[in-house]
Amino acid sequence: MLIDSHAHLEMKEFDSDRREVMERARLAGVDCIITVGTNLGLSRKALSIARQYENVYATVGVHPHDVAKADDQSFDELKALAEDPKVVAYGEIGLDYFRNISPQEKQIAMFARQLELAGELKLPVIIHDRDAHDRTLSMVKSSGIRSGVFHCFSGDWAMARQCIDLGFYISVPGVVTFEKSKVLQEVVKQAPLDSILLETDCPYLTPVPHRGKRNEPAFIIHTAKKVGEIKGMAWEDVAERAAVNTRKLFRMDIAAK
Ligand SMILES: [Zn+2]
Ligand SMILES: [Zn+2]
Secondary structure (H helix, E strand, C coil): CEEEEEECCCCHHHCCCHHHHHHHHHHCCEEEEEEECCCHHHHHHHHHHHHHCCCEEEEECCCHHHHHHCCHHHHHHHHHHHCCCCEEEEEEEEEECCCCCCCHHHHHHHHHHHHHHHHHHCCCEEEEEECCHHHHHHHHHHHCCCCEEECCCCCCHHHHHHHHHCCEEEEECHHHHCCCCHHHHHHHHHCCHHHEEECCCCCCCCCCCCCCCCCCHHHHHHHHHHHHHHHCCCHHHHHHHHHHHHHHHCCCCCCCC
């Protein structure tokens, strides 16, 4: 009954053993994976993987790191890809002021453009925000979009409260298992269970006890267990509630059983 609401199965890190990774996820009880596009090429690949595996869904979009290379034609094609029934959200999109791989002005312009596109497509959005909390939140607010998730949530409880009040979900990554992640642990403690999703963001952000290795969907169980520990609940109940939230956000109620 586990769902990995944010994975990158399309990344090259999984090219040599994707089938084994999927099998380990199945054995660990992961019955659904959302694989998230980060540029045009990887969005295409995410969708082709989703077409290949019944329990995998895809999203399309251009990550802030990759926006410098996106042109009008890319957005036309992303829009066409988004029409596929296996595409359940637009993203990941947002701002990354930690690494600043693309210039900030470009990131802002492309984030605004993609929020508008997601609105046109009537898709929920997957938001990436690193060290850009205020700007990200204010752009989401003014976009008028009220359906989506702040993935790999890195703000404090005051920010989480604002996201939830806007109608957004907070997605908890394996980072919550790290000893030093006190702010995220507090967010998890305070946030109502009906606003939480679970994610790996694999191949990145490997949870304890696998740190140092490549992350993969099977490891989502460690995040569910940590959230259960923080909330004083059985991890199975956490997993179940987060799965219900994910299906609701991505409108998968009918599509996936
Ligand atoms: Zn991200
Ligand atoms: Zn990601």
